[in-house]
Amino acid sequence: MSGGAILDVRHLKVDLATERGTLHAVRDISFSVEPGRTLCIVGESGCGKSMTSLAIMDLLPKSARRTAETLSFRGEDIGSPKVMGRLRGDRIAMIFQEPMTALNPAYTIGDQLCEAYRHHRKASAREAREKAIALLERVGIASAGDRLGQFPHQLSGGLRQRVMIAMALMCGPSLLIADEPTTALDVTIQAQILRLLAELQEELGIALVLITHDLGIVARIADDVAVMYAGQIVEQGKAGDIFGDPHHPYTRGLIDCIPQPGKTRPGERLGTIANTVPSLVGEMRGCAFRDRCPHARPVCAEDVPERRAGDHMWRCVLEALP
Amino acid sequence: MLRFATRRLALALLVALTVSAISFFLLRLSGDIAIALAGEGARDIDIEAIRAQYGLDRPLLFQYGEWLLQVLGGDLGTSLFFRTSVGALVLDKLPVTLILGISSLLFALLISIPLGVLAAIYRNTWIDRLALSIAVVGQALPNFFFALILVMIFSIGLRWLPVSGSGSWQNFVMPTIALGYYVAPAFMRLVRAGMVEVLSADYIRTARAKGLSRRSVIVKHALRNAVVPVVSLSAVQLGYLLGGSVVIETIFALDGLGFLAYESITQKDFPVTQAVVMLLSVFYVLLTFVGDLVNAWLDPRIRVA
Numbered sequence: 001m002s003g004g005a006i007l008d009v010r011h012l013k014v015d016l017a018t019e020r021g022t023l024h025a026v027r028d029i030s031f032s033v034e035p036g037r038t039l040c041i042v043g044e045s046g047c048g049k050s051m052t053s054l055a056i057m058d059l060l061p062k063s064a065r066r067t068a069e070t071l072s073f074r075g076e077d078i079g080s081p082k083v084m085g086r087l088r089g090d091r092i093a094m095i096f097q098e099p100m101t102a103l104n105p106a107y108t109i110g111d112q113l114c115e116a117y118r119h120h121r122k123a124s125a126r127e128a129r130e131k132a133i134a135l136l137e138r139v140g141i142a143s144a145g146d147r148l149g150q151f152p153h154q155l156s157g158g159l160r161q162r163v164m165i166a167m168a169l170m171c172g173p174s175l176l177i178a179d180e181p182t183t184a185l186d187v188t189i190q191a192q193i194l195r196l197l198a199e200l201q202e203e204l205g206i207a208l209v210l211i212t213h214d215l216g217i218v219a220r221i222a223d224d225v226a227v228m229y230a231g232q233i234v235e236q237g238k239a240g241d242i243f244g245d246p247h248h249p250y251t252r253g254l255i256d257c258i259p260q261p262g263k264t265r266p267g268e269r270l271g272t273i274a275n276t277v278p279s280l281v282g283e284m285r286g287c288a289f290r291d292r293c294p295h296a297r298p299v300c301a302e303d304v305p306e307r308r309a310g311d312h313m314w315r316c317v318l319e320a321l322p
Numbered sequence: 323m324l325r326f327a328t329r330r331l332a333l334a335l336l337v338a339l340t341v342s343a344i345s346f347f348l349l350r351l352s353g354d355i356a357i358a359l360a361g362e363g364a365r366d367i368d369i370e371a372i373r374a375q376y377g378l379d380r381p382l383l384f385q386y387g388e389w390l391l392q393v394l395g396g397d398l399g400t401s402l403f404f405r406t407s408v409g410a411l412v413l414d415k416l417p418v419t420l421i422l423g424i425s426s427l428l429f430a431l432l433i434s435i436p437l438g439v440l441a442a443i444y445r446n447t448w449i450d451r452l453a454l455s456i457a458v459v460g461q462a463l464p465n466f467f468f469a470l471i472l473v474m475i476f477s478i479g480l481r482w483l484p485v486s487g488s489g490s491w492q493n494f495v496m497p498t499i500a501l502g503y504y505v506a507p508a509f510m511r512l513v514r515a516g517m518v519e520v521l522s523a524d525y526i527r528t529a530r531a532k533g534l535s536r537r538s539v540i541v542k543h544a545l546r547n548a549v550v551p552v553v554s555l556s557a558v559q560l561g562y563l564l565g566g567s568v569v570i571e572t573i574f575a576l577d578g579l580g581f582l583a584y585e586s587i588t589q590k591d592f593p594v595t596q597a598v599v600m601l602l603s604v605f606y607v608l609l610t611f612v613g614d615l616v617n618a619w620l621d622p623r624i625r626v627a
Binding site for chain 2: 057059085086087088089090093094096098101102103104105106107115116119120164167
C-alpha cells in the first residue's frame with residue numbers, strides 16, 4: 001500500500017504525559033492512503049485512533065509528544081510544522097466529531113466558511129461567498145445564500161455537520177480526515193451524512209481517512225481498513241479481505257458484534273468481547289489483546305509476529321483463526 | 323432584540339428608583355437637615371422654624387415623593403453651602419469625573435487584555451506568573467497608597483507631573499494610572515480565565531485545522547469569545563470608577579464629582595450629596611444596561627434568545 005500513496009505514515013508514536021506516567025496512546029503504527037481511496041481506521045474508544053488523526057494534522061494537545069520516521073503527504077514532509085502550516089486546511093482538511101461545538105458561536109456560517117478560502121487562496125470576499133454557496137448547495141443545504149448569514153446555534157446538528165463538510169472542502173483538499181463524523185448525529189442523519197461523504201469522495205477524487213468505532217460504517221464505505229487496538233494496528237488490508245477473511249481474533253470479535261441481515265435470527269445473542277481495553281500507561285510486551293482473546297496461549301506474552309499475505313497484514317501468533 | 327432591550331431598561335429604571343429611595347432615607351437617617359441648615363449655635367426655636375419652612379416636619383415618605391417629582395422635573399434643588407443650583411454645580415464637575423473614569427477604564431483594559439491573553443497562552447510559565455504578580459500587587463495595594471507612590475516618583479522625584487489640580491491633561495495621568503491599575507486585575511483574571519477555557523474549545527481546534535494564522539486563531543476566534551464577559555464588567559467597572567474616584571480625586575485635588583461628593587459630605591450639604599449619589603447610581607445602572615446590550619450584540623445566542 002505505498003508507491004503512489006498520497007499520505008504515508010511510518011512508525012508513528014504518540015505519548016501523553018499523565019499523572020500516572022507516560023501514556024503510549026499510539027504505539028508505532030504505519031499505514032498509507034492512496035489517492036481517491038477511503039481508509040477506515042476502526043477501533044474502540046481509547047485505542048488511539050483520534051490521536052492518530054490529530055498527530056497527522058499536528059493538532060495534538062500540548063501534553064502530547066509525537067515521533068514518526070515518516071509523515072509525508074505527496075512526498076512533502078508534513079512532520080515539519082512549517083510545511084504542515086501551509087498544507088493544513090488547504091490540501092489536507094479535517095472534520096470533527098462534535099458539530100455542536102466545532103463551529104465558533106460568535107461568527108456566521110458564511111464568515112467561517114469563507115475565511116480559510118480567503119486565507120489560503122487570497123480570494124476576494126465575493127469569490128469566497130460564491131464558492132461557499134456552491135458548496136453548501138452541494139452538501140444538500142437549501143437556500144444556501146440565507147444560511148450564510150446564520151449563526152451555528154440556529155442550525156441543527158445534521159446541518160452543522162454538513163456545514164463542517166462544506167468548510168473542509170472549500171479549498172479543494174486532496175486528503176480529508178474525518179474523525180467520527182457521524183457519531184454525534186441521529187441514526188437517520190448518520191446515513192445521509194455518510195452517503196454524502198462517500199459521494200463527494202468519489203466525485204472529487206479525494207482520499208478519505210475515516211476514523212470510526214462503527215464497523216457498520218466501515219462495511220459501507222471503506223476501500224481499505226486498519227483495525228486499531230491499544231494504540232497499535234492489529235490488522236490491516238482491503239475491506240473485502242478484512243470482512244470476508246479476518247485473521248485477528250479482535251477483528252473477528254468486532255465483526256461478530258454486528259447483526260447480519262438474513263443470518264442473525266431474532267432473539268439470538270450477538271457476540272461480545274469480554275473485559276475492557278488494557279491500560280495504555282507504561283510499556284507493553286506481547287499481544288495487547290491476549291487478556292480478552294478466546295485463543296490466547298502463553299506465547300502471546302512474547303513478541304508478536306507481523307504476518308502478511310499480499311497487502312493483508314495482521315499481528316497474531318496464529319497464522320489463521322481456528 | 324427590542325423586547326430584550328425594553329425589558330432590561332425597565333429593570334434598570336426600577337433599580338435606579340430603589341437606589342434613590344434607599345439613599346434618600348439613609349441620608350435622612352445620618353443627620354438632621356434642619357440642624358445643618360440652622361448652622362452652629364442655633365436656638366431650638368429657629369430649628370423648628372426652619373423645619374416648618376422647608377417642610378421637614380412632614381412624613382418622610384411624603385418628602386421623598388416631593389423630591390422625586392422635583393428631580394424628574396429636572397430640579398435637583400439648591401446647595402446649602404454654595405447657594406447655587408445643584409444641577410449646575412454637578413454639570414460643572416461632571417466632565418472631569420467622566421474623563422477620569424473613561425481614561426482609567428481604557429488604561430485598565432489596555433494593560434489587562436494583553437496580559438490576560440499572554441498569561442492564558444503561556445499558562446504555568448514565568449509569563450503567567452509575572453502577570454499574576456502584577457495583578458496581585460494591583461489588588462492588594464490600596465489605590466490611595468499607590469497614588470502616593472506615584473506622586474513620590476513622578477512629581478517629587480522626577481518632577482515630570484504636577485501633584486494636584488485639574489487644569490491640563492498632565493493632571494490626569496497619575497489619577498488614571500492609580501485608578502486604572504486598581505481595576506485592571508479583575509479584567510486580567512477574567513480575560514485569562516476566559517482565554518484558557520476558550521483555547522481548549524473545539525472551535526479553536528477547527529480554526530487551527532483550517533490552517534489559519536496563529537494570530538487569527540487567538541485574536542479572532544478565541545479573544546472574541548473570551549471578551550464577552552469583559553464587556554459587561556467594563557460597564558460595571560466604569561460605574562465603579564465614576565463612584566470610586568472620590569478618594570483619587572481628593573488626593574489629586576481633581577475638581578470632579580467625587581471631590582464634590584467628599585466636600586458636600588464634610589459640609590453637610592445634603593442636596594448635593596443626594597444628587598451626586600443619585601447621579602452616580604443612575605450612571606451605574608445605565609452602564610450595566612449598556613453592558614447587557616453590548617453583550618447581546620457580541621453573543622448572538624443571547625441576542626436571539
